[in-house]
Amino acid sequence: MRVLPAGDRALLIEVASGEEAQALHAELLRRRASGELTAAEIVPAARTVLLDGLDAPARLAERLVSWEVPPAPPRAEDVVEMRVRYDGPDLADVAAHWGVAPDEVARIHAAAEFRVAFCGFAPGFGYLTGLPREVPRRATPRTAVPAGSVALAGPYTGVYPRSSPGGWQLIGTTDAVLWDHTREPAALLTPGTRVRFVPVGAP
Amino acid sequence: MTDRALVVVRAGALTTLQDRGRPGHAHLGVPRSGALDAPAAALVNRLVGNHADAAVLETTLDGCAVRPRSAVTMAVGGAPCPVTLDGRPAAWGTQLWVPGGALLDLGPARSGVRSYLAVSGGVAVERVLGSRSTDLLSGLGPAPLTDGTVLPLGPPAMVHARVDVVPHPAPPTELVLRVTPGPRDDWFTAAALRTFTTHPYTVSSASNRIGLRTEGPALERAVTGELPSEGMVLGAVQVPPDGRPVVFLADHPTTGGYPVIAVADPADLSAAAQAAPGTPVRFVAVRRRG
Numbered sequence: 001m002r003v004l005p006a007g008d009r010a011l012l013i014e015v016a017s018g019e020e021a022q023a024l025h026a027e028l029l030r031r032r033a034s035g036e037l038t039a040a041e042i043v044p045a046a047r048t049v050l051l052d053g054l055d056a057p058a059r060l061a062e063r064l065v066s067w068e069v070p071p072a073p074p075r076a077e078d079v080v081e082m083r084v085r086y087d088g089p090d091l092a093d094v095a096a097h098w099g100v101a102p103d104e105v106a107r108i109h110a111a112a113e114f115r116v117a118f119c120g121f122a123p124g125f126g127y128l129t130g131l132p133r134e135v136p137r138r139a140t141p142r143t144a145v146p147a148g149s150v151a152l153a154g155p156y157t158g159v160y161p162r163s164s165p166g167g168w169q170l171i172g173t174t175d176a177v178l179w180d181h182t183r184e185p186a187a188l189l190t191p192g193t194r195v196r197f198v199p200v201g202a203p
Numbered sequence: 204m205t206d207r208a209l210v211v212v213r214a215g216a217l218t219t220l221q222d223r224g225r226p227g228h229a230h231l232g233v234p235r236s237g238a239l240d241a242p243a244a245a246l247v248n249r250l251v252g253n254h255a256d257a258a259v260l261e262t263t264l265d266g267c268a269v270r271p272r273s274a275v276t277m278a279v280g281g282a283p284c285p286v287t288l289d290g291r292p293a294a295w296g297t298q299l300w301v302p303g304g305a306l307l308d309l310g311p312a313r314s315g316v317r318s319y320l321a322v323s324g325g326v327a328v329e330r331v332l333g334s335r336s337t338d339l340l341s342g343l344g345p346a347p348l349t350d351g352t353v354l355p356l357g358p359p360a361m362v363h364a365r366v367d368v369v370p371h372p373a374p375p376t377e378l379v380l381r382v383t384p385g386p387r388d389d390w391f392t393a394a395a396l397r398t399f400t401t402h403p404y405t406v407s408s409a410s411n412r413i414g415l416r417t418e419g420p421a422l423e424r425a426v427t428g429e430l431p432s433e434g435m436v437l438g439a440v441q442v443p444p445d446g447r448p449v450v451f452l453a454d455h456p457t458t459g460g461y462p463v464i465a466v467a468d469p470a471d472l473s474a475a476a477q478a479a480p481g482t483p484v485r486f487v488a489v490r491r492r493g
Binding site for chain 2: 004005006007008009010012014040041042043044045046047048049050052053058118119120121122123124125127162181186187190191
């Protein structure tokens with residue numbers, strides 16, 4: 001664990017892997033809930049967790065390094081299931097990368113259990129880990145990816161909450177509403193949420 | 204019942220609604236947003252007797268014009284600009300009594316970039332995650348204003364104004380940003396770190412509410428790999444592949460994949476919000492507090 005200061009009120013904590021970052025995030029949330037930690041923002045990412053809005057970051061940094069971080073516990077709530085039509089325009093490209101038939105992509109994807117590692121890019125956009133294979137981004141990003149597109153890039157799966165430009169490989173579509181600010185909570189996916197994709201309809 | 208509404212007659216280049224933003228949702232990918240020159244927004248709210256979290260109009264360079272449907276108190280602050288009420292000169296930086304149907308016009312900024320217009324009662328559009336701020340990065344909150352937009356106003360708060368007039372800010376001839384190094388200063392060469400705090404930069408015209416972009420010497424990286432996405436703070440000085448530092452402002456993305464060489468003191472960001480393109484910028488290394 002490496003603790004890097006980010007200005008006068010924040011610490012960026014760097015760990016060795018995505019799993020460690022998820023475990024650290026869970027532990028920091030637990031400590032904030034118990035009152036041991038006061039932070040305005042706890043922002044997990046690929047290999048880091050950012051603590052922002054700290055009163056005494058230097059003192060916290062000294063304490064942090066001695067904290068035991070148990071593996072991320074499974075969250076109590078149910079798994080979020082998202083119904084997916086595996087009809088994306090990049091199915092064939094992904095299948096070619098993996099050396100499998102296009103309908104195998106759907107089978108592999110729907111068989112995995114995912115976990116939201118972190119959010120970013122857009123409100124409600126989660127970076128989901130759990131896919132046993134990786135795939136590169138598209139060489140040329142699309143100027144508009146439709147809302148509800150189920151997409152892959154690197155080790156991550158994501159679902160576009162709204163239409164936006166994007167360079168991920170599109171493998172399917174879901175009607176799930178990823179973000180609705182009139183709903184409580186607004187985001188369907190938050191860091192730590194477990195997710196499964198359920199195939200629907202004919203290919 | 205009086206019609207408490209404000210008609211936008213001329214929206215200007217970019218006029219948005221801003222309050223104190225929606226911090227606390229960065230883990231969901233939601234930017235903090237809020238008025239870029241927060242002290243200026245707070246002052247105009249005080250002048251009209253609003254609570255500090257009331258939504259105000261934030262203009263960009265060329266002002267805007269509005270017509271209230273019923274009598275209201277207004278105040279203009281931030282970037283100094285000519286103000287007229289039905290074509291007659293009116294005061295900047297103090298309370299203005301504006302009758303229903305009258306036209307209040309904020310002209311182009313004489314110096315600075317962003318003027319603020321507060322209306323008694325505040326603009327009362329729907330809140331999104333607790334805030335009425337327009338977020339230009341992710342599209343949360345009300346869209347930027349257009350000619351003809353009708354904005355509902357809240358009931359006057361009756362908070363007694365504790366100020367009658369605000370001090371006129373001196374036009375910033377140079378933007379000085381105090382920075383502390385890191386978290387990714389070790390991704391840059393020693394020469395780049397020296398250049399960063401010794402060579403002058405200028406504000407780029409590509410600056411916006413997301414970031415203050417700069418022009419000047421490119422900062423060379425010592426580590427050339429890709430940085431996995433990591434959380435970003437307000438004031439982070441990110442260095443994209445072109446090597447020119449970008450200072451993150453209120454609508455900044457919550458995570459990013461370019462290394463942050465240093466973090467600017469948030470207290471200096473209201474000056475950054477008023478630094479017009481071409482303004483010289485100096486990054487001055489200071490000791491970390493806390």
